[in-house]
Amino acid sequence: MATTIADTTTAGRAPAQGAGFLFRAAAPEEVFTPEDLSEEQRAIAKTADEFWQSEVAPKLEAIQHQAPGVATALLRRAAELGLTSVVIPEEYGGMGLDFTSAAVVTEALGRDGSFAAWLGAHSGIGTLPLLFFGTEDQKQRYLPKLASGEMIAAYCLSEAHAGSDALAARTTAVLTEDGRHYRLNGQKMWITNGGAADLYTVFAKVNEKLTAFLVERRFPGVKQGAEEKKMGIKGSSTCAIYLDNVLVPVENRLGEPGRGHVIAFNILNLGRLTLGPGTVGSAKAVLAASLGYAKERVAFGKPIAGFGLIQHKLAEMAARTFASESVSYRVEGMVTKAAGELDWRDPAAGSRVLKAAEEFAIECSFVKVFASEVLDYVVDEGVQIHGGYGYHQDYLVERAYRDSRINRIFEGTNEINRLLATGMLLKRAQKNQIPLLEAVKKLQAQLLDPLSTAGGGKPAEGALAEQAKKVALFLLGISYMQFGPAIEQQQEVLAAISDVMMYAFVLESCVARTAKLGVRGRNAAAYTTLFAHQAMNEVERVAAEAVAVCSEGDTRRTNLAVLRKLTRREVADVVTLRREAAKRLVEHGKYLV
Amino acid sequence: MKIIVSVKQVPARDSNLRVASGGKWLDDSDLSYEINEPDAFALEEALQLKDAQGGEVVVVCAGPERAGSTIREALAKGADRGIHLVLPEDAVLDALSTARLLRHAVKNEAPDLILTGLQSDDLGYGQTGVVLAELLGYAHATIIMQVEVLDGALRVKRELEDGWFQYVTLPMPAVLAIQSGIKKLRYATLMGIKRAKMKPVETILAASLGLELGRAAIERVYLPARSKQSQILTGAPEQVAAQLVEKLKFEARVL
Ligand SMILES: Cc1cc2nc3c(=O)[nH]c(=O)nc-3n(C[C@H](O)[C@H](O)[C@H](O)COP(=O)(O)OP(=O)(O)OC[C@H]3O[C@@H](n4cnc5c(N)ncnc54)[C@H](O)[C@@H]3O)c2cc1C
Numbered sequence: 001m002a003t004t005i006a007d008t009t010t011a012g013r014a015p016a017q018g019a020g021f022l023f024r025a026a027a028p029e030e031v032f033t034p035e036d037l038s039e040e041q042r043a044i045a046k047t048a049d050e051f052w053q054s055e056v057a058p059k060l061e062a063i064q065h066q067a068p069g070v071a072t073a074l075l076r077r078a079a080e081l082g083l084t085s086v087v088i089p090e091e092y093g094g095m096g097l098d099f100t101s102a103a104v105v106t107e108a109l110g111r112d113g114s115f116a117a118w119l120g121a122h123s124g125i126g127t128l129p130l131l132f133f134g135t136e137d138q139k140q141r142y143l144p145k146l147a148s149g150e151m152i153a154a155y156c157l158s159e160a161h162a163g164s165d166a167l168a169a170r171t172t173a174v175l176t177e178d179g180r181h182y183r184l185n186g187q188k189m190w191i192t193n194g195g196a197a198d199l200y201t202v203f204a205k206v207n208e209k210l211t212a213f214l215v216e217r218r219f220p221g222v223k224q225g226a227e228e229k230k231m232g233i234k235g236s237s238t239c240a241i242y243l244d245n246v247l248v249p250v251e252n253r254l255g256e257p258g259r260g261h262v263i264a265f266n267i268l269n270l271g272r273l274t275l276g277p278g279t280v281g282s283a284k285a286v287l288a289a290s291l292g293y294a295k296e297r298v299a300f301g302k303p304i305a306g307f308g309l310i311q312h313k314l315a316e317m318a319a320r321t322f323a324s325e326s327v328s329y330r331v332e333g334m335v336t337k338a339a340g341e342l343d344w345r346d347p348a349a350g351s352r353v354l355k356a357a358e359e360f361a362i363e364c365s366f367v368k369v370f371a372s373e374v375l376d377y378v379v380d381e382g383v384q385i386h387g388g389y390g391y392h393q394d395y396l397v398e399r400a401y402r403d404s405r406i407n408r409i410f411e412g413t414n415e416i417n418r419l420l421a422t423g424m425l426l427k428r429a430q431k432n433q434i435p436l437l438e439a440v441k442k443l444q445a446q447l448l449d450p451l452s453t454a455g456g457g458k459p460a461e462g463a464l465a466e467q468a469k470k471v472a473l474f475l476l477g478i479s480y481m482q483f484g485p486a487i488e489q490q491q492e493v494l495a496a497i498s499d500v501m502m503y504a505f506v507l508e509s510c511v512a513r514t515a516k517l518g519v520r521g522r523n524a525a526a527y528t529t530l531f532a533h534q535a536m537n538e539v540e541r542v543a544a545e546a547v548a549v550c551s552e553g554d555t556r557r558t559n560l561a562v563l564r565k566l567t568r569r570e571v572a573d574v575v576t577l578r579r580e581a582a583k584r585l586v587e588h589g590k591y592l593v
Numbered sequence: 594m595k596i597i598v599s600v601k602q603v604p605a606r607d608s609n610l611r612v613a614s615g616g617k618w619l620d621d622s623d624l625s626y627e628i629n630e631p632d633a634f635a636l637e638e639a640l641q642l643k644d645a646q647g648g649e650v651v652v653v654c655a656g657p658e659r660a661g662s663t664i665r666e667a668l669a670k671g672a673d674r675g676i677h678l679v680l681p682e683d684a685v686l687d688a689l690s691t692a693r694l695l696r697h698a699v700k701n702e703a704p705d706l707i708l709t710g711l712q713s714d715d716l717g718y719g720q721t722g723v724v725l726a727e728l729l730g731y732a733h734a735t736i737i738m739q740v741e742v743l744d745g746a747l748r749v750k751r752e753l754e755d756g757w758f759q760y761v762t763l764p765m766p767a768v769l770a771i772q773s774g775i776k777k778l779r780y781a782t783l784m785g786i787k788r789a790k791m792k793p794v795e796t797i798l799a800a801s802l803g804l805e806l807g808r809a810a811i812e813r814v815y816l817p818a819r820s821k822q823s824q825i826l827t828g829a830p831e832q833v834a835a836q837l838v839e840k841l842k843f844e845a846r847v848l
Contacts, residue, residue: 519622
């Protein structure tokens with residue numbers, strides 16, 4: 001079956017394009033993997049790891065209880081090593097390195113949700129708006145201080161009544177009569193680093209249009225609310241920021257008036273991408289703790305790591321972490337490559353990065369959704385492996401379980417990201433930027449061809465990824481036929497299409513990485529088979545629901561038959577694969593590729 | 594002051610160590626590598642001496658291609674340049690061979706001081722530095738905890754057993770074998786890592802030197818066999834002590 005309807009997706013070799021994966025199978029060598037990190041990037045990861053082990057890890061309890069000054073002192077210490085200013089150009093006191101180098105730092109320091117939030121809000125969403133959209137004067141005034149940690153940064157977009165719907169913000173900015181200041185009024189909500197930040201990027205409306213401002217904590221009228229009592233990442237600072245007639249000099253307006261949404265959405269894109277390696281860092285830490293526990297804990301006379309049901313969890317945790325890691329670094333590589341050599345002396349360097357991230361915005365959303373859900377799975381099973389002890393605060397997994405949950409909420413909720421992914425795809429198709437219509441038509445023609453009904457064979461994982469792509473095209477076709485442009489109202493269908501595309505894309509990333517690893521991979525092939533199994537089950541489940549709502553009667557039956565054909569597969573012996581993968585993991589004591 | 598530090602790349606301590614199928618060395622499919630721990634302290638000592646006295650730190654490494662990353666790590670931490678004696682991937686040299694290679698690399702450098710780690714984490718000979726000193730005709734001392742530079746001479750603190758220390762003064766040039774754990778190791782900062790790419794590393798193919806290498810070879814590598822033979826002696830302390838001496842003399846034959 002794999003070969004009979006395979007050629008929709010193996011057209012010529014066009015340059016990588018956003019959503020391009022849907023129309024063309026990726027050759028392994030095109031796919032960036034963690035194994036492709038340069039020696040320099042590995043050295044950076046090592047420094048970050050040593051810093052974590054010797055300075056952050058011993059302070060986790062203090063951070064967790066918000067001991068005054070501990071987290072900010074660590075941020076400054078990290079800054080001394082260059083860990084907070086990886087992508088800031090050297091002329092502003094940064095390291096002038098690329099975004100992939102920043103990703104490895106994020107992974108190494110992402111192991112604790114609270115510290116990751118401090119770091120991410122400061123050097124990610126806190127610093128990047130200025131780096132990308134600041135004037136020369138603004139960059140000179142603030143970037144060196146952010147690079148050195150002398151100033152801590154925060155990003156203020158959300159409000160009590162405007163979260164997902166950020167454009168509904170009510171904070172206003174009015175130019176003063178002398179034209180020298182903007183007067184800001186409003187309340188920002190949920191601001192990470194809010195309690196300690198010195199520089200806030202605040203979004204406020206100028207004549208009803210979102211505009212960004214650089215607001216210093218010391219400006220009169222800026223006030224912080226009390227620390228919010230959160231479910232997790234309790235060691236991070238989150239509070240409301242009140243702006244009461246704050247006079248912000250016009251020189252501190254970031255970007256053009258009314259262009260704040262461009263800044264906000266671009267920064268969110270990069271944030272979604274960064275969430276990948278960060279959650280991978282956490283997942284690996286939880287897996288290592290769970291492996292250690294499973295090896296030591298004895299029940300019924302033997303270590304629980306010897307029980308099949310525990311091996312199942314360990315192997316699945318590792319397999320999904322592998323999938324999350326593979327897709328995160330793949331998209332990291334796509335964006336880095338599209339952005340080209342990052343030479344900040346070129347004034348267009350920043351806009352090239354943003355354009356690259358925007359080009360792959362769909363893929364960035366997949367990373368965000370997938371990586372956050374994998375971490376939730378990993379922490380959940382991590383707690384389960386620990387039994388009652390997993391429910392106790394003395395164990396890392398208890399905290400990780402609570403800390404993980406926020407990842408599905410911020411940087412755009414997973415619902416919003418699912419809707420965005422399909423929404424962007426449809427928009428690009430409308431603008432003829434991607435050959436969606438042709439691909440759908442071609443698939444439909446193939447499905448009508450009686451010869452293509454021949455099934456059988458044993459599709460390998462790579463072929464399954466291609467089949468999943470066809471399921472996505474198939475759903476796009478029948479749902480558009482049924483609803484036309486009103487498809488936008490069918491959120492469940494849009495999300496189902498998004499999920500099918502996401503699983504196809506992630507599976508393809510695993511397949512490519514496993515091929516590149518070759519004999520160096522000890523568990524990679526098993527992970528890929530395990531993930532293919534899970535992915536295709538999910539694809540079939542969500543697609544069936546979408547088919548059912550898009551058609552009725554005989555058409556529904558025919559469509560479901562097509563779906564069954566497209567998802568036909570032979571079930572591998574996943575039980576044995578998990579047992580064997582788990583044994584190698586237990587022996588190794590930590591995540592293993 | 595010109596200081597040479599010899600560093601070795603060894604299997605990382607948290608690697609999953611397995612004996613290779615031939616039984617002569619480790620299975621490298623699952624190994625990652627890192628700087629030999631005592632060498633990291635030798636490097637730290639060298640960098641601190643340079644910070645205090647000025648001068649140059651040159652790292653020398655005999656090892657396969659991949660060991661280049663360990664040289665660059667040393668450069669990232671602050672060494673000024675590197676010399677890489679490139680060996681085949683599977684070479685495992687005895688101490689004399691390594692010392693001969695190192696001597697070749699340093700003989701034209703005329704250093705004031707050569708620092709090595711006390712021993713390597715993989716082979717653990719603990720001889721390379723001393724043999725090198727002999728080949729060069731330099732003074733040497735081992736298990737060094739502290740180095741003090743006097744006028745043209747060195748005063749060093751050596752660790753003996755049982756909490757005893759020895760202070761020795763020796764002339765320069767000298768070779769010192771440094772003990773682990775004597776200082777806090779510095780990080781390679783990101784800027785250091787970036788700059789390291791620009792620092793010079795001279796590579797010399799070991800095979801091109803015409804030196805006689807590898808006279809001693811490893812016959813067999815194996816995991817120590819576990820044998821449960823513990824005995825618990827009971828009785829009054831004097832009797833137990835007497836029994837113990839008896840057993841050590843006649844059963845274990847170690848006294
Ligand atoms: C710990 C923490 C730290 C944060 N840090 C920051 C920060 O530093 N800076 C900042 O600006 N913000 C920050 N946020 C805010 C965060 O980005 C928002 O909470 C998030 O965007 C969701 O907005 P909301 O809470 O208003 O939920 P809502 O937007 O009200 O959403 C509620 C639910 O409705 C769903 N929903 C909303 N719209 C739609 C739709 N159109 N279709 C279908 N479903 C929909 C959502 O997915 C969600 O499930 C932080 C939040 C937390 C909890």
